[in-house]
Amino acid sequence: MNCREVQTRITAWQDQELSPGEHTQVTEHFRRCAPCRSLEARLARVTPKPFLDAPETDWSRLEDAIDEEWARPHAPAAPRWWQRTHSLPRGAVALYAAALFGALLWGVHGWRSAQTPSPNTAAGPVVPIPSEDYRPAGWTPEAPPP
Ligand SMILES: [Zn+2]
Numbered sequence: 343m344n345c346r347e348v349q350t351r352i353t354a355w356q357d358q359e360l361s362p363g364e365h366t367q368v369t370e371h372f373r374r375c376a377p378c379r380s381l382e383a384r385l386a387r388v389t390p391k392p393f394l395d396a397p398e399t400d401w402s403r404l405e406d407a408i409d410e411e412w413a414r415p416h417a418p419a420a421p422r423w424w425q426r427t428h429s430l431p432r433g434a435v436a437l438y439a440a441a442l443f444g445a446l447l448w449g450v451h452g453w454r455s456a457q458t459p460s461p462n463t464a465a466g467p468v469v470p471i472p473s474e475d476y477r478p479a480g481w482t483p484e485a486p487p488p
Pocket residue numbers: 344345346348371375376377378379
């Protein structure tokens with residue numbers, strides 16, 4: 343196991359969370375590597391001991407601290423995203439709602455006029471072009487087709 347691999351496992355090693363094989367490898371590495379041993383010692387100074395090993399007196403101190411915290415008056419909780427934290431001017435809200443409603447009406451009007459034929463196309467039945475009046479797209483009066 344190299345230094346990098348050991349250093350990522352130091353806290354797990356301290357908390358006895360490694361597999362027996364890994365634990366032995368890390369322990370062996372500490373025997374022969376001074377920088378990793380030093381890092382482990384520095385981490386041990388700042389890492390709290392596992393909580394379950396706390397002596398009995400610490401439990402009562404913890405319970406007292408919890409009771410004290412529970413009894414202390416608390417600030418109101420931070421508002422959630424759906425709770426209003428600020429207000430808007432009513433005039434701006436009304437203007438926005440009116441513009442939104444107008445846009446909705448405009449959209450409905452456009453949709454409805456697309457559904458109903460316009461007066462120009464509804465004027466009468468479609469009259470086909472008589473075959474003798476039909477001319478291909480490239481036709482000009484100067485050069486009639488053969
Ligand atoms: Zn090392």
